[in-house]
Amino acid sequence: MHNSLKLSLYGIGFGFAAIWLIPFVWVIRTAFLPKEAAIGSGWTSEWTFNNIVHVWNGAPFGQFMLNTVFVTGGVLVVQLITLTMAAYAFARIRFVGRNLLFMLFLVQIMVPPDALIFSNYQVLNEMGLLDTKVGIMLPYFASAFGVFLLRQSFKQLPYELEEAARVEGASRLRILSTIYVPLSRPIYVSFAIVSVSFHWNDFLWPLIVTNSEENRLLTVGLAMFAKSTESGAQWSDVSAATLIVSAPIMIGFLLFQRQVIGSFMNSGIKG
Amino acid sequence: MNAIWSEKLKRNGFGWGLVLPSLLFLGMFTYYPMLKSVWLSLYEKNLATPEPLFVGFGNYAGLLKDHVFMKVFNNNIVFALGTVPASIVLAFVMALFADKALKGRALVRIAFFYPNMIPMIAVANIWLFLYTPHFGLFARFASWISEQPVNLLGTPDTVMGALIVMTIWKEAGYFMIFYLAGMQQISKDLYEAAAVNGVGAMAAIRRITIPLTMPTTLFVAVIAITNSFKLVDHLWIMTKGGPNNASNLLLYYIYDTTFNYYDQGMAAAMTVVMIALLLIVSSMQFFGWDRKIHYE
Numbered sequence: 001m002h003n004s005l006k007l008s009l010y011g012i013g014f015g016f017a018a019i020w021l022i023p024f025v026w027v028i029r030t031a032f033l034p035k036e037a038a039i040g041s042g043w044t045s046e047w048t049f050n051n052i053v054h055v056w057n058g059a060p061f062g063q064f065m066l067n068t069v070f071v072t073g074g075v076l077v078v079q080l081i082t083l084t085m086a087a088y089a090f091a092r093i094r095f096v097g098r099n100l101l102f103m104l105f106l107v108q109i110m111v112p113p114d115a116l117i118f119s120n121y122q123v124l125n126e127m128g129l130l131d132t133k134v135g136i137m138l139p140y141f142a143s144a145f146g147v148f149l150l151r152q153s154f155k156q157l158p159y160e161l162e163e164a165a166r167v168e169g170a171s172r173l174r175i176l177s178t179i180y181v182p183l184s185r186p187i188y189v190s191f192a193i194v195s196v197s198f199h200w201n202d203f204l205w206p207l208i209v210t211n212s213e214e215n216r217l218l219t220v221g222l223a224m225f226a227k228s229t230e231s232g233a234q235w236s237d238v239s240a241a242t243l244i245v246s247a248p249i250m251i252g253f254l255l256f257q258r259q260v261i262g263s264f265m266n267s268g269i270k271g
Numbered sequence: 272m273n274a275i276w277s278e279k280l281k282r283n284g285f286g287w288g289l290v291l292p293s294l295l296f297l298g299m300f301t302y303y304p305m306l307k308s309v310w311l312s313l314y315e316k317n318l319a320t321p322e323p324l325f326v327g328f329g330n331y332a333g334l335l336k337d338h339v340f341m342k343v344f345n346n347n348i349v350f351a352l353g354t355v356p357a358s359i360v361l362a363f364v365m366a367l368f369a370d371k372a373l374k375g376r377a378l379v380r381i382a383f384f385y386p387n388m389i390p391m392i393a394v395a396n397i398w399l400f401l402y403t404p405h406f407g408l409f410a411r412f413a414s415w416i417s418e419q420p421v422n423l424l425g426t427p428d429t430v431m432g433a434l435i436v437m438t439i440w441k442e443a444g445y446f447m448i449f450y451l452a453g454m455q456q457i458s459k460d461l462y463e464a465a466a467v468n469g470v471g472a473m474a475a476i477r478r479i480t481i482p483l484t485m486p487t488t489l490f491v492a493v494i495a496i497t498n499s500f501k502l503v504d505h506l507w508i509m510t511k512g513g514p515n516n517a518s519n520l521l522l523y524y525i526y527d528t529t530f531n532y533y534d535q536g537m538a539a540a541m542t543v544v545m546i547a548l549l550l551i552v553s554s555m556q557f558f559g560w561d562r563k564i565h566y567e
Binding site for chain 1: 282283285286287289290292293294295296297299300301302303304305307308311361364365367368369371375376377378379380381382383384385386387388389390391392393396397398399400401403406408440444445448449451452472473500501503504507508522525526529530535538539542545546549550553554
């Protein structure tokens with residue numbers, strides 16, 4: 001590669017990377033500086049955990065975090081079951097209407113539940129499940145995207161494996177759980193990472209479904225907390241709250257960044 | 272003969288049984304809500320008319336006359352035009368950097384991708400702070416450039432631009448990784464052959480990298496455009512769609528119409544518009560596949 005191109009790529013790469021880091025650095029700075037110092041533009045050497053502690057005690061973020069873990073985990077567990085079953089059927093079983101049904105599944109990829117908040121709210125209302133954690137989770141129990149991803153992976157496994165197991169007398173469910181699932185582990189990991197980060201970060205749907213504190217998720221709690229503190233002097237608190245809410249996923253990302261980025265890479269649906 | 276039929280029946284039953292749980296949830300929260308929106312969009316249903324009253328295409332005609340809807344629709348187009356091409360170009364350039372074996376590429380990849388891991392609502396908090404007059408870093412920077420105090424989010428002329436910059440920051444890294452995947456599939460031999468034949472590095476990018484990542488570009492463009500319709504969380508924290516609807520977007524207006532104006536007929540009609548837009552944009556991808564934009 002030409003040196004001039006290399007040099008300009010370096011300039012662009014590191015230049016943008018630096019700019020991209022500014023917002024996060026600024027939030028960390030504001031969250032860990034004493035309130036008076038945070039409002040100015042300078043840096044001081046006195047760091048403090050007071051803001052974090054103050055915020056953690058000021059709103060039930062612990063409860064919100066438990067709720068979020070429960071909802072995110074619950075969605076994932078049910079999704080893994082439904083999509084494994086459907087993916088296997090679409091990949092390996094010839095049944096009447098399979099292709100048509102598969103096309104119908106793709107509709108959810110094009111029109112995801114986030115776009116249907118208005119009508120899904122009404123469906124939930126009809127079922128009497130407003131302001132419940134199950135209500136937040138229900139629309140996401142089936143993932144056409146996951147089915148699509150896993151079906152590809154199942155189809156790529158050699159069919160001979162299944163035939164050999166069948167000759168040995170294994171049932172299809174056993175074949176599914178001992179051959180297909182373990183051999184598709186990377187896809188499961190990819191899907192899990194994408195699903196967890198999506199549901200941990202989701203906001204508008206949990207906002208409209210819940211209105212009690214006992215069912216509130218972290219993102220909604222954060223938004224309510226930020227709304228209740230309007231004046232500039234509160235920015236230390238809001239920054240601290242923002243960090244608390246973002247921290248679990250961010251830490252996970254920093255620890256496993258290769259795998260996380262790889263998962264999002266795999267999640268791109270390609271022909 | 273009987274055995275064949277029984278095998279067939281068993282196979283079909285097993286197949287349908289396996290897809291049934293997914294189908295049930297899709298039915299309840301995708302197909303039924305879609306149909307219900309279409310149905311309800313033909314009725315008037317609001318605080319004044321609690322019992323649905325058939326009005327045909329009245330709600331749609333009402334939308335065309337609703338200057339807020341027209342403004343919101345226009346805003347969405349501006350938002351898409353502002354965010355999509357810029358994020359794609361940036362994503363491509365960053366992927367170019369991260370793809371080459373240059374020093375520090377892991378750091379650059381993290382720096383560019385991390386905004387994606389932060390909840391949109393937290394991103395909104397962070398940027399609201401950055402844009403807050405007098406206190407915020409970017410607000411101070413903008414004041415310094417224009418030599419007067421500015422309120423980026425409080426001024427109709429600047430609010431959309433400010434939100435577009437934030438969205439590009441949030442999304443470009445996500446698109447970068449798809450380019451990264453696309454670029455890794457390009458054979459290194461092509462570049463070597465090009466170099467041997469005296470093709471410059473810039474020309475190689477123009478004549479090899481860009482055409483061979485066309486399928487990625489199409490894929491990313493579809494995600495980026497549909498995201499520009501789905502991303503509205505930040506409005507709740509930052510502007511509530513204001514000032515004077517200057518930053519309002521379609522999905523947020525649907526939310527407002529449903530939960531603040533309680534006009535279900537209109538909200539249903541707008542949901543149908545939204546569904547139609549999403550279907551049209553996504554089908555671009557299938558259309559693209561047919562036309563073989565990829566290079567095989």
